[in-house]
Amino acid sequence: NYPLYIRSIPTENELKFHYTVHTSLDVVEEKISAVGKALVDQRELYLGLLYPTEDYKVYGYVTNSKVKFVIVVDSSNTALRDNEIRSMFRKLHNSYTDVMCNPFYNPGDPIQSKAFDNMVSAMMVQVC
Amino acid sequence: MEQGPGTVSGGGFISLSENEQRCYSDLYTLCQADSSGKLAASKVGELFRASQLPADTLHQVTELCGAKRLGYFGTGQFYVALKLLAAAQSGFPVRLESIKSEMPLPRFVGMKNDAEVLRYPNHSQNTESQGYQLGKPPMTVARPSLDRDALKRTESLGDKQETRSPPPSPLRSPPNSPSSSSNQDRPLSYSYGKEWSSTEQLTGGETRHPAASEMSSYESKHLSRPLLQQEVSSPSNYGSKSSLTHSSVTRALSVERSAEEGSADYHDDPWRITEEQRDYYTMQFKSLQPDLNSLISGSVAKNFFTKSKLSIPELSHIWELSDVDCDGALTLLEFSAAFHLIVARKNGYSLPEKLPQTLQPGFLQRDAVSPKTKRDGTFLGSYSELVPSNQQQKEPAYSEQWEVISELPRTPEPLIVFEDDSRTAPQETNTVESIQLPLSDKSTPKQEPRIDNSMSAFSPKRNPAFKDTSAEHTPLENTPAAKTDPPPELEHQVKSRTRQRSYSSTSIDDAMKKVEEPPAPPPRPQKTHSRASSLDLNKIFQQSSQGFKGGWLPPPAIPPRPLAAQILHFVSSTETTSAQKSVQKINFADFSKFSEEEENAAKNDAQGQLGKAAGSSEESSPLKDILPAQRPQKPSRRKCRPESQNLDSQETTLPLPPPSSSAPGTKPHLPVQKQSSRQKRAIQTAIRKNKEANAVLARLNSELQQQLKDAHLDRIALETQLEQLRPVSYL
Numbered sequence: 001n002y003p004l005y006i007r008s009i010p011t012e013n014e015l016k017f018h019y020t021v022h023t024s025l026d027v028v029e030e031k032i033s034a035v036g037k038a039l040v041d042q043r044e045l046y047l048g049l050l051y052p053t054e055d056y057k058v059y060g061y062v063t064n065s066k067v068k069f070v071i072v073v074d075s076s077n078t079a080l081r082d083n084e085i086r087s088m089f090r091k092l093h094n095s096y097t098d099v100m101c102n103p104f105y106n107p108g109d110p111i112q113s114k115a116f117d118n119m120v121s122a123m124m125v126q127v128c
Numbered sequence: 129m130e131q132g133p134g135t136v137s138g139g140g141f142i143s144l145s146e147n148e149q150r151c152y153s154d155l156y157t158l159c160q161a162d163s164s165g166k167l168a169a170s171k172v173g174e175l176f177r178a179s180q181l182p183a184d185t186l187h188q189v190t191e192l193c194g195a196k197r198l199g200y201f202g203t204g205q206f207y208v209a210l211k212l213l214a215a216a217q218s219g220f221p222v223r224l225e226s227i228k229s230e231m232p233l234p235r236f237v238g239m240k241n242d243a244e245v246l247r248y249p250n251h252s253q254n255t256e257s258q259g260y261q262l263g264k265p266p267m268t269v270a271r272p273s274l275d276r277d278a279l280k281r282t283e284s285l286g287d288k289q290e291t292r293s294p295p296p297s298p299l300r301s302p303p304n305s306p307s308s309s310s311n312q313d314r315p316l317s318y319s320y321g322k323e324w325s326s327t328e329q330l331t332g333g334e335t336r337h338p339a340a341s342e343m344s345s346y347e348s349k350h351l352s353r354p355l356l357q358q359e360v361s362s363p364s365n366y367g368s369k370s371s372l373t374h375s376s377v378t379r380a381l382s383v384e385r386s387a388e389e390g391s392a393d394y395h396d397d398p399w400r401i402t403e404e405q406r407d408y409y410t411m412q413f414k415s416l417q418p419d420l421n422s423l424i425s426g427s428v429a430k431n432f433f434t435k436s437k438l439s440i441p442e443l444s445h446i447w448e449l450s451d452v453d454c455d456g457a458l459t460l461l462e463f464s465a466a467f468h469l470i471v472a473r474k475n476g477y478s479l480p481e482k483l484p485q486t487l488q489p490g491f492l493q494r495d496a497v498s499p500k501t502k503r504d505g506t507f508l509g510s511y512s513e514l515v516p517s518n519q520q521q522k523e524p525a526y527s528e529q530w531e532v533i534s535e536l537p538r539t540p541e542p543l544i545v546f547e548d549d550s551r552t553a554p555q556e557t558n559t560v561e562s563i564q565l566p567l568s569d570k571s572t573p574k575q576e577p578r579i580d581n582s583m584s585a586f587s588p589k590r591n592p593a594f595k596d597t598s599a600e601h602t603p604l605e606n607t608p609a610a611k612t613d614p615p616p617e618l619e620h621q622v623k624s625r626t627r628q629r630s631y632s633s634t635s636i637d638d639a640m641k642k643v644e645e646p647p648a649p650p651p652r653p654q655k656t657h658s659r660a661s662s663l664d665l666n667k668i669f670q671q672s673s674q675g676f677k678g679g680w681l682p683p684p685a686i687p688p689r690p691l692a693a694q695i696l697h698f699v700s701s702t703e704t705t706s707a708q709k710s711v712q713k714i715n716f717a718d719f720s721k722f723s724e725e726e727e728n729a730a731k732n733d734a735q736g737q738l739g740k741a742a743g744s745s746e747e748s749s750p751l752k753d754i755l756p757a758q759r760p761q762k763p764s765r766r767k768c769r770p771e772s773q774n775l776d777s778q779e780t781t782l783p784l785p786p787p788s789s790s791a792p793g794t795k796p797h798l799p800v801q802k803q804s805s806r807q808k809r810a811i812q813t814a815i816r817k818n819k820e821a822n823a824v825l826a827r828l829n830s831e832l833q834q835q836l837k838d839a840h841l842d843r844i845a846l847e848t849q850l851e852q853l854r855p856v857s858y859l
Contacts, residue, residue, distance in 0.1 A: 101456035103426030104433075104444040112441055114481060115448050 005111040005120075020058065021070045028060045028068050061089040067096065073127070088123055095119045152210050179213045188212075399484035401468050409464040416463075423457035429466070436470050442479065446470060449483045461493055 061069040069092050071085065099105055099113045155175060176186045192212055401409070416432055417424045424432075433443050450466035451458060458466060465487040473479055485491055 098448075098454040101426065101451060101454050102444050102447045103430035103456070104440050104447055112444065113448055114445065 005116070017072055020056075020072055024058045024060060024070050024072075025068065027058075028062065028070070059085050059089070061092070063093060063096070069093070069096075084127070088127070091119060091123060148211070148214075152207050155210060156206055176209070176213065179217060181213060181216050185216050186213075399468070399472070399480070400486045401464060405468065405471075406464060409467045410460065412467065413460050413463050421460075423455070423459055424463055426456045426458075429458050429463070433466065433470060436474065438470060438473055442473060443470075445479055446473070449479070450487070452483065452488065 056072055056074050059071040059073070061071075063069075069089055071088060095113075095116045096111075099111055099116050100107070102113070105111075105113075176190075179186075190209065192208070412432075413424065416428055429447075430443075433446070434440075436443075438446075446466050446469045449469060450462045452462065465483065468487060469479060
C-alpha cells in the first residue's frame with residue numbers, strides 16, 4: 001500500500017500530504033469493504049475536518065482495479081463543487097489508463113509518465 | 129558565446145555573398161565540424177595551409193577571427209577566417225575592414241573540394257535563390273523578425289544545394305555567433321538547421337519582409353529546432369544585400385511552401401522519416417505483424433523495443449509519445465514513429481517532450497503518400513528550376529561528402545540498433561560484427577543511397593544531400609530502391625547468419641551434452657545407469673557400435689531374448705552350413721550351454737546374475753575342447769565375468785541369454801539345416817551385429833551383477849549395524 005504518485009501544488013508540504021493520504025487510505029478501505037452492493041464505488045466523498053486545526057477536505061476515488069486516487073484540497077479554497085471533483089477524478093482515471101496502456105509500465109511502479117504529470121499539473125493549476 | 133566577427137569588427141557585420149556562403153559551408157563540412165559547431169583544428173589548419181599563405185598571415189587570420197580567443201573554430205570564426213584568407217590571397221591586408229568588401233573566394237590548394245569549391249562561384253545567384261529548398265525551414269521561429277524569417281526562407285531554398293546539406297548539422301551560420309550569445313550555449317542536440325541559418329546570413333541582404341510571416345508559421349511547427357531560433361536572430365545582424373529582390377523571395381516562398389510538404393524528407397530534421405527508414409520500419413512491422421493494417425500489441429512491441437537496449441523509462445516515454453490513441457497497441461504509423469524515436473535516441477538525440485509533428489500519425493500518413501509521388505522525379509517547381517548543371521556539378525561534391533560522411537562514427541549505430549531490434553535477438557557481438565560487414569560493404573564509395581540504406585539517416589548531412597538532387601534522383605531513386613533491398617537483405621542475411629550462429633551454438637551445446645553423457649559413465653560405472661544407460665543403449669542399437677560405456681537397464685533383457693533366439697537360430701544355421709560336425713558341435717554346444725544355463729538360471733536367480741555369468745563361464749570351459757571354432761567366443765565369454773569390462777567384438781550371444789535363458793532353451797532344437805548360402809551370409813552379418821549387441825548386453829549384465837553384489841554387501845553391513853545398535857537401545 002504505497003503511493004504510486006504524489007503531487008502537490010503551491011505549498012510543498014509534501015510530507016504532510018503523504019501522511020494525510022496514508023490516513024485517508026484507511027477510510028477508503030473502510031468504505032470499500034463496507035460496500036457489499038456495487039463493487040465499483042465510483043467515488044467517495046469524505047468531507048469534513050480531519051483535524052480540528054487542519055481544514056482541508058479529502059476526496060477519494062477507487063477504480064475497478066482497486067487503485068485509489070486521493071485528492072486533498074484546502075478548504076479555504078472556496079468549496080469546489082462536487083462535479084468539479086468528479087471531473088477531476090475522471091481525468092485522473094483516464095490519464096491513469098493511458099499510463100497503463102504503456103507496455104513498458106509495470107503496474108506497481110511509480111508513475112513516471114510525463115503526460116500524466118502534465119495533466120495533473122494542469123488540473124491542479126486550474127483548481128488553484 | 130563570443131561574438132565572432134561581429135564584435136571583432138567592432139559592431140560591423142560581415143555579409144557574405146551566396147557563392148561565398150556555399151563555398152564556406154562546403155569548407156566547413158570538410159573541416160568535420162562536430163555537433164557543437166566547433167571545427168576540428170587539424171582540418172582547419174590543413175585548410176589554412178592549403179591556402180598557401182605564409183604562416184604569420186595565418187596566425188593573423190586566426191587571431192582576428194577570434195579563434196584564438198575562443199580556443200576553437202566556431203562557425204563564425206571559421207567564416208571570418210575564410211574571408212580573411214580570401215582577402216590575404218587577393219593581396220589585401222589581413223584586417224577585418226578588408227573583409228567587409230566583396231571578396232573573391234579563397235583558394236585552397238590541395239584540398240579535396242577545391243574544384244567544386246571554385247566552381248561554385250560560377251553558379252548564378254539567381255538559380256540558387258530560386259532553386260533552393262531548404263526543405264522545411266528548420267527554425268522554430270519565435271522571433272518576429274521578418275528579416276530572419278526571410279533569411280530562413282531563402283536559406284532553406286539555398287539549402288537544397290547538396291553542398292549545404294552535408295554541412296547542415298555542424299554549420300551554424302557564422303553570423304550566429306555574433307548575434308546571440310546564447311546560441312552556442314544551447315546544447316546543440318539537433319545539429320540541423322545550422323546550415324540554414326548560415327545560408328540565411330550568407331544570402332544576406334535579401335529583403336524578406338513579406339515572406340517572413342509565412343516562414344514563421346512554418347517554423348513554428350518544428351519544435352525540434354529550438355536552437356535555430358537563435359540562429360535566426362543572427363542573420364538579422366547582417367547587412368542585407370539588396371541584390372535579391374522581393375520577387376525572388378516571394379517566389380522562393382511560394383516554392384518553398386509547395387515544396388514544404390514534398391520536401392518533407394529532404395530535411396535534416398531528425399524527426400523526419402526518410403523513405404528508406406520508412407521501408408525498414410514497415411519491414412519490421414511486417415515481421416511482427418503480417419497485416420500492415422492491423423496493430424501490434426503492446427507486449428509484442430515491448431519485447432521488440434526492449435531489444436534496442438534502451439532503458440525502460442525511455443522506452444516508456446517513447447511509447448507514450450508514439451501511441452497517440454492510447455490503445456495499448458501500435459499501428460504502422462505509430463510503430464514507425466516509435467521506431468524512429470528509438471533510433472534517434474540511440475544516435476544520441478534526446479527525446480522530445482511532445483511527439484514531433486513529423487512523427488505524428490496524420491503527418492506520417494500523408495508523408496507516406498507524398499514522397500512516392502515526389503520520387504517520380506518531378507519535384508516541385510523549385511527543383512525543376514534548378515540548373516541541371518548545378519546538380520551535375522554538385523554530384524561529385526556529394527559523393528565526396530558522402531564518403532566523408534561515411535566515416536562518421538555514427539553510421540554503425542543505426543544498424544546496431546536495427547540489428548538489436550531484430551527478431552532473432554542475436555548476441556551483440558555477433559551483431560556488431562555482422563553490421564560492420566554490411567557497413568564496410570556500404571561504405572565503399574558508392575553513391576549516397578548506399579549510405580542512406582545503411583539507415584543512418586540521422587546523419588543530417590545525408591538526408592538533404594541525398595534528396596537534393598532532383599534530376600539525378602530518378603536514376604538514384606531506382607538505385608536506392610534497389611539498395612534498400614540489398615541492405616535489408618544484407619541485414620536479413622546478417623540476421624540469418626547470426627541466427628544460424630545462435631542455432632549452431634545451441635546445437636553444438638546439445639551435441640556436446642550428448643558427447644559428454646557417454647563419456648561420463650565410465651568413471652562411475654557403479655552408479656545409477658538409468659539415463660546414461662538408456663542413451664547408450666539407444667546409441668548402440670542405432671550404431672551397433674561397441675563403444676558403450678554405460679550400464680544397462682534390465683529392460684534391455686527383453687530385446688536380447690528375441691535377439692538371442694535369432695542369434696541362436698542364425699548361429700546354429702551358419703554353423704550347420706559350415707560344417708556338419710561343427711554345426712552339430714555348435715548346436716550341441718549351444719544346446720548344452722542353454723540347458724546348463726537353464727539350470728543355472730534356476731539355481732542362481734536368488735543371486736542375481738552372478739551365478740549365470742559364472743555358469744556361462746563354466747559352460748564355456750567344457751566347451752573349449754568341443755568347439756575350437758568358437759574359441760574366439762570363449763575368451764569373450766570369460767570376459768563376461770563381472771569384473772570384466774572390456775568389450776570383445778567376438779563375444780558371443782551365449783552370455784546374453786543367461787538372463788533370458790529359459791525361453792530360448794527350446795528354440796535351439798528347431799531344425800536348422802535348411803539354410804542357403806545366401807542366407808548364410810546374411811545370417812552371418814546379422815550374427816555379427818547381434819554378437820556386438822550381445823557383448824554390450826553382457827557387459828551391462830556383468831556390471832549389474834557387480835552392483836547387486838555390492839548391494840548385498842551393504843545390506844549385510846547395515847543389518848549387522850542395526851543388530852549392534854538394537855541391544856544398546858534396549859538398555
